Amino acid sequence: MRRMSNCMVAIIFLLCTATVQVVADDVCLKQVPAIRSVDMELYTFYMKHSQGLELCCATCPAQSETFENASGIFAVLLDDAVSSIRGQYNDVVDFQKLDSVLLTSSKKTYSQSAGCTPCSSLAKKIQTYSEAGLPTVMARTVLLHTEKYIRNPELEFNDGLVSTARYQWVASGKRRTCRVSIPKTWGRVGSDTANRSFEYRSALGTGVPFFSIQYVPAKRVRSDEGVMQELQRRVSAEVLKKQFGGVEILAQGIQRLGDIQGIWVMFSAKGKGDRGAGYYYNWYMLVDGTVLVFQSGVCGSSKFPTIEQEQMFRKYYQTLREIAVSSVIG
Numbered sequence: 001m002r003r004m005s006n007c008m009v010a011i012i013f014l015l016c017t018a019t020v021q022v023v024a025d026d027v028c029l030k031q032v033p034a035i036r037s038v039d040m041e042l043y044t045f046y047m048k049h050s051q052g053l054e055l056c057c058a059t060c061p062a063q064s065e066t067f068e069n070a071s072g073i074f075a076v077l078l079d080d081a082v083s084s085i086r087g088q089y090n091d092v093v094d095f096q097k098l099d100s101v102l103l104t105s106s107k108k109t110y111s112q113s114a115g116c117t118p119c120s121s122l123a124k125k126i127q128t129y130s131e132a133g134l135p136t137v138m139a140r141t142v143l144l145h146t147e148k149y150i151r152n153p154e155l156e157f158n159d160g161l162v163s164t165a166r167y168q169w170v171a172s173g174k175r176r177t178c179r180v181s182i183p184k185t186w187g188r189v190g191s192d193t194a195n196r197s198f199e200y201r202s203a204l205g206t207g208v209p210f211f212s213i214q215y216v217p218a219k220r221v222r223s224d225e226g227v228m229q230e231l232q233r234r235v236s237a238e239v240l241k242k243q244f245g246g247v248e249i250l251a252q253g254i255q256r257l258g259d260i261q262g263i264w265v266m267f268s269a270k271g272k273g274d275r276g277a278g279y280y281y282n283w284y285m286l287v288d289g290t291v292l293v294f295q296s297g298v299c300g301s302s303k304f305p306t307i308e309q310e311q312m313f314r315k316y317y318q319t320l321r322e323i324a325v326s327s328v329i330g
Contacts, residue, residue, distance in 0.1 A: 035089045036203045038141045045138055046082045047102045049074055049126065055110040056119035063116065063123075070126040077129060077142075084145035140185045144203065149185075153202075154318040156183040157326075167198055169215045171288035178213060178292060181326035183319065186211075202316070209316045211296040211323050220289035227261055227286050228254075234284050234291065235265035244280070245272035260285045260292075260329050268305045277302050279313035281320050287329065294327070296320040 053071040057064045086095055110118055133139055143149050149156065156162060162181040165188070169176055186200045189210075197214035201207055221227050233239060240247045244267075252265040262285040271277035278299025285292045297320070298312045 035085075035093055036207050038137065038144075038203055039085050039089070042078075042138055042141045043082060043085050043098075044102060046074075046078045047099060048106055049122065051099075051103050051106040052110045052119070052122050053126075055106060056116075056122065059110055059112055059114075060116040060119050063119065066123050067119065070123045073130045074126050077134060081142045081145040141203075143185055153183070153316055154322055156185065156319070157181065157322045161185070162326075165198070165200065167213045169196070169290065169292075171215070171290040172220065174288060176287060176290075177330045179328045179330075180211075180213065180323055182211070182323060208300075208312055209296060209298040209320065211294070211320060213292070213294055215287075215290045215292050218286060218289060218291045221286060224261070228263075230286055231261070231263040231284050235263055235282070240265070240267060240269070243272065244269035244275050245277075246270040255325075257283075257285065257325065257327050258329055260287060264324070268310075269299075270304055271299065271302075276300050277305050278309045279305060281313075281317065281324075283324050285329070292329070294324050296323070 050071065053067045053074070056067045060067075089095075110122075129135075134142065143156075143161070161184045163184055165180050165182045167178045167180070169178075182200050183202070186202050189199050189201055196216075197212055199210055199212035201210045218230065221230055235249075235252055237247060237249055240249070247267045247269045250266045250268065252263065254261070254263050256262060262283050264281065264283045266279075266281050268279050269275070269277060276299035278297055280295065280297035280299070282296070283294035298309045298316070300306075300309065302309075
């Protein structure tokens with residue numbers, strides 16, 4: 001297995017030891033589409049509005065100044081994000097062909113036969129966006145393409161751009177709850193283990209990395225020593241290898257989340273079954289006879305961890321850690 005660079009390991013240990021010193025199912029990301037769905041949605045949204053305004057100038061020339069002003073406002077709101085999308089996906093998306101398909105649809109909406117009513121409505125919409133902001137999903141996607149968040153995605157926590165996700169399970173007959181803070185640019189995705197697990201992924205469901213929470217039954221352990229022995233067993237190379245294929249442990253440590261003792265492990269894996277090759281950052285906590293698992297990382301369908309996955313993992317490690325340590329278990 002390709003080893004992570006010494007620099008990567010040093011960075012990880014530095015970050016982890018500064019603060020201190022959850023068995024996971026098929027939560028790994030499947031093959032990532034050529035373009036993220038939210039990016040395609042934003043690009044389509046932009047083109048339909050922009051093309052509509054251009055067509056309206058010809059359809060209703062008496063109001064052309066209104067449409068030109070609206071076009072300028074719209075450009076200020078979205079031009080930078082759309083340019084970023086074009087640059088990011090230029091090699092995998094034929095934007096000229098896509099624009100042509102969208103234009104055919106726009107011509108049906110803003111046609112001579114439809115008159116000026118649709119055009120007036122479009123101009124009013126854009127004025128509303130200017131005053132009240134873009135629709136929520138669009139505004140979140142625009143964030144992904146600002147230089148600030150491209151370079152430092154964990155700033156979403158510093159800027160309060162997070163929402164609370166709640167996970168519930170039953171341990172020894174008692175209902176337990178775990179709340180974590182998830183970046184608003186991430187989205188909930190479906191799980192094959194619907195009642196035991198939930199998962200969030202960046203880019204509202206089609207991007208990387210991912211963060212999931214689930215629980216698995218375990219023996220009830222009462223002593224602190226017994227709890228630590230059980231947790232250490234679960235992060236051993238032998239146990240991880242059975243679940244993830246060949247692994248290389250990069251770092252691990254102990255940290256309490258509230259009054260719950262936790263242990264985390266960072267490792268690269270070749271992948272096994274539905275658990276793909278990549279880089280993982282897992283937390284395990286023993287709670288009333290169940291193991292609560294936070295599993296996160298970057299993985300895919302390749303046979304070995306890739307350089308791209310390592311780069312993505314390095315970029316998002318701090319975000320993954322912020323999600324984990326934000327948890328409140330009750």
